[in-house]
Amino acid sequence: MKNLLLSGCFAASLIVLTSCLGGGSEIHTASGMPGVIRMDAKSGKMLIDAPYFAPYGFYAAGLSNSGFFPDDCILFSFSVDLGDPENADVATKEYYTGSLADIAIVDQYSCLGSMMDSTVLLNNEQKVAYAVDANYGSNGGYAIIISNKLFLFSDMTMMSGQQNQWVLYCDASNLEPIKDSSTSLNVYSFYLRSILSVPGKAPETNSIVVNAFEMGSVLNMIQNREKQGSQSEAILRINFVKDIKDEGETLVWDKSDLRIVIARES
Secondary structure, eight states, X not given: OOOEEEOHHHHHTBTEEEEEEETTEEEEEEEEEEEEEEEOTTTOOEEEEOGGGTXXXXXXXXXXXXXXXXXXXXXXXXXXXXXXXXXXTHHHXXXXXXXXXXXXXXXXXXXXSSOOOTTSOOTTEEOOSBSSOTTSSSTTSOEEEETTEEEEEEEEEEEETOEEEEEEEOOGGGOOOEEOTTTOOEEEEEEEEEEEEEOOEEEEEEEEEEEEEEOHHXXXXXXXXXXXXXXSEEEEEEEEEEEEEGGGTEEEEEEEEEEEEOOOOO
């Protein structure tokens, strides 16, 4: 699959929100917003689920004919006027109406539930600078879960035109947490690896690669376990191959920690 790469101004504009108040309008815009497309049973319209609009969806004319489909993971740029009559009764409609400035598909994978040997180099495996880019978001990097899909913005050095496949996995049969001493939160370990699928050409550049991973069954396991405790959060620890030494005989692992909110009964 073709990796979605971010660079230059687009990467710098991720989740940049602006507002223009006055004249009865309240215009909000954002660039590079992660989202998941779904078909709304109530309205029959294709909507986008995104954190900025939660708990409602986002609708834009033409989305149904854009070549995208329900369950697609995307990055999109939008404009929405909260003073528009179309947005006068969002609570009833359960979606906002606005316009799309840009939309791009994000590669989507399943989180695997079986472990790989962490000491053995995969065929055509490449090192990853950071599993979660440190320039965006909080908790040391940018990642977000939407509709049970984990969006990861990862850093690595790539050649021009290069494409990689990505693997995220955990030991689903023995998903036992460890206690983080600094936060007292439970930590669940996951492993991210990147495999060269299409070689590129010079020059080499530092790139942000965006992928989404289906996490439904694994998240359910974590949520069910965490509901038995008193904490409102847990940590997903994303381990990744930071360096490859000794002609592939030695893998150097690093980690990024992401916090997730535990849904509890009210």
